[in-house]
Amino acid sequence: MHDRASGDRQPAPRTTDVEELARIARSLRRDVINLVAPTGQGYVQQGLGAADLFAVLYFSELRLDPLDPEWPDRDRFLLSTAHNTAIFYATLAARGLVDREAVHSYCGDGSPFEINASERVGTVIEATLGSLGQGLSVGIGMALAARRRRSPARTYVLLGDGELQEGQLWEAALFAGSARLSNLCLIVDDNQMQVEGHIDQVVTVAPIDAKFAAFGWSVETVDGHDISALLAGLERARGRERPTCLVARTLAGKGVPSLEGLLAHNLKLPSPVAAKALSELSQIAGEGPR
Numbered sequence: 630m631h632d633r634a635s636g637d638r639q640p641a642p643r644t645t646d647v648e649e650l651a652r653i654a655r656s657l658r659r660d661v662i663n664l665v666a667p668t669g670q671g672y673v674q675q676g677l678g679a680a681d682l683f684a685v686l687y688f689s690e691l692r693l694d695p696l697d698p699e700w701p702d703r704d705r706f707l708l709s710t711a712h713n714t715a716i717f718y719a720t721l722a723a724r725g726l727v728d729r730e731a732v733h734s735y736c737g738d739g740s741p742f743e744i745n746a747s748e749r750v751g752t753v754i755e756a757t758l759g760s761l762g763q764g765l766s767v768g769i770g771m772a773l774a775a776r777r778r779r780s781p782a783r784t785y786v787l788l789g790d791g792e793l794q795e796g797q798l799w800e801a802a803l804f805a806g807s808a809r810l811s812n813l814c815l816i817v818d819d820n821q822m823q824v825e826g827h828i829d830q831v832v833t834v835a836p837i838d839a840k841f842a843a844f845g846w847s848v849e850t851v852d853g854h855d856i857s858a859l860l861a862g863l864e865r866a867r868g869r870e871r872p873t874c875l876v877a878r879t880l881a882g883k884g885v886p887s888l889e890g891l892l893a894h895n896l897k898l899p900s901p902v903a904a905k906a907l908s909e910l911s912q913i914a915g916e917g918p919r
Contacts, residue, residue, distance in 0.1 A: 643688060643689050643690075644688055644689055645689055645860055647856045647857055647860075649688075650681075650684050650685055650688060650689060650856045650860075651681075651684075651856055653684040653688050653723065654680040654681045654683075654684040654856075654884075655680075655884065655910060655913070656723065657676075657680045657683060657684060657716060657719050657720055657723060658676075658677050658680045658883075658884045658885070658910055659907060659910050660715075660719035660722070660723065661673060661676040661677060661680070661715045661716050661719055662885075662898070662903050662906050662907055662910070663903075663907075664715045664718065664719060664732065664733070664735045665715050665735075665898050665903070666898055666900065666903035667733075667735075668735075668736055669897055669898050669899050669900075670736075670895060670897060670898065671714075671715045671735075671736070671744070671895075671896075671898065672712055672713045672714065672715055672716075672744075672894075672895065672896075673715065673882070673888070673893075673896045673898055674820075674822065674881040674882045674888065674891060674892070674893055674894070674896050675710070675713045675716070675789075675818070675820065675822070675881065675894075676713060676715040676716030676719070677716075677881070677882050677883050677884050677885060677888065678818070678820050678853070678879040678880055678881045678882065678883045679713065679716050679787070679818050679820075679853075679879060680716055680883065680884065681853060681854045681855075681856055681859065681879075681883070682787065682816060682818065682853055682859065682877055682879070683716055683717070683719075683720040684720075684856070685856060685859045685860060685863070686706065686785060686787075686816075686863075687706075687720050687721075687723075687724045688724065689860060689863075690704075690785070690860075690863050691703075691704045691706055691785065692704045692781075692782070692783075693724070693726070695724065695725040695726050698726060698751070698752050698753050699752050701780065701782075702780050702781055702782050703782060704782055704783045704784070704785060705755050705768070705771045705775075705782060705783075705784045705785065706755065706784075706785045706786075706787070707755055707756060707758065707764045707767055707768050707771075707784070707785070707786045707787070708746055708758065708764070708787050709758055709761070709762070709763065709764020709765060709768075709786055709787060709788045709789070709792060710761065710764075710787065710788065710789040710792065710818065711745045711746045711747075711757075711758040711759045711764075712744055712745050712759070713789075714735075714742070714743070714744060714745065714746050715735070717746055718732045718735060718742055718746075718750075719732070721750075721753055726753045727750060727751065727753060745757075745758075745759040746758070747759075755767075755771070761789070761791070761792045761795055762792045762795025762796075762797045762798040763797065764786050764787075764788060764792075765786050765788060765798055765801040765802065765805070765815060766797060766798075766800075766801040767786075768784045768785075768786040768813060768815075769784075769801055769804060769805050769808075769810065769813065771784045772784040772805075772810045772812050772813040772872075773808070773810065775812055776810070776812060782812070783812045783813070783814065783867070784812060784813050784814070785814050785815075785816065786813070786814070786815045786816070787816045787818060788815060788816065788817050788818065789817075789818050789820075789823070790817055790818065790819045790820065790821065790823075790828055790834060790837070791822070791823030791824075791828055791831070791834075793817070793834040793837065793840075794831070794832045794834060799844070802841060802844045802846070803844050803845075805844075805845075805846070805872045806841075806844040806845025806846050806871065806872060807845060809845070809870060809871050809872070810871075810872045811869055811870050811871055811872065813872040813873070814863065814866045814872070814873045814874075814875065815841075815846075815872065815873070815874045815875070816874075816875045816877055817837060817874065817875070817876045817877060818853065818877060818879055819837065819853070819876050819877060819878045819879060820878075820879045820880065820881050821881075821892070822881050822892045822894060823894065824894040824895075826892055827892055837850075837874075837876050838850050838874075838876055841874040841876075845871060845872075846871060846872050846873065846874045847866070847869045847871045847872070847873045847874070848873070848874045848875075848876065849862050849865070849873070849874075849875055849876070850875075850876040850878065851875055851876070851877055851878070852877075852878055853877030853878050853879035854879065854880065854883055859875075859877070862875050863875070881893075884909075884910060884913065885906045885909050885910060886909055886913075887905060887906065887909060888906060
């Protein structure tokens with residue numbers, strides 16, 4: 630453990646072990662199912678698809694301290710797709726940043742764990758978002774503030790590919806490239822899905838990589854389920870002099886064969902479907918019934 634006064638401290642243990650991160654991602658997928666199952670509604674497909682991203686970010690990449698969540702030099706994470714909360718809350722609980730039992734009030738009357746992540750949960754939610762396309766603008770402000778106070782803190786924004794249809798986002802992207810915000814990393818969850826269906830049926834956003842490159846960003850396209858590739862991409866981002874955009878290609882419903890590739894933005898999850906999903910996750914992991 631480092632001195633708490635040091636900007637280099639990282640008191641919360643992190644791992645780069647690929648097998649351990651894969652195990653964590655499987656556990657997070659199970660948590661997503663368990664959180665959504667009681668009400669039968671929630672953002673299951675997005676959460677299953679993003680589980681590897683959250684495992685890598687929260688258990689390897691982000692500099693955080695669960696004992697001091699307001700540590701000034703912590704890295705900032707913003708979930709711009711703020712409705713994708715089942716995976717977000719599951720990760721915060723697994724990382725020890727929120728109470729695991731409290732998370733099970735997810736979407737209950739009066740619960741701070743609402744369908745859209747808000748600061749009612751506490752300071753671990755860096756900003757209340759929800760209007761799609763705004764997360765990058767907020768992240769730019771945080772990255773600028775960190776640079777001006779010479780903090781080592783980095784800012785990470787997770788964005789849905791459908792959000793790229795928002796005009797505000799491109800104004801933000803233009804500014805970030807112009808300002809050479811090297812402490813800013815954007816991850817695009819490229820799952821090809823939005824509420825109306827396949828993204829190309831609404832407004833095509835490809836090629837994502839070429840667009841961000843034209844705006845002055847360093848860009849990589851990675852398999853969003855290849856943990857080694859995600860670790861390597863994030864490591865390279867830390868050494869650049871420009872903002873980085875990682876276009877992470879993910880599969881909706883990843884990890885549950887009966888749900889994989891099903892483009893259901895707000896999937897209904899009745900008890901039999903939830904039970905089958907949990908069984909499939911256990912079988913893949915080589916575990917017994919849970």
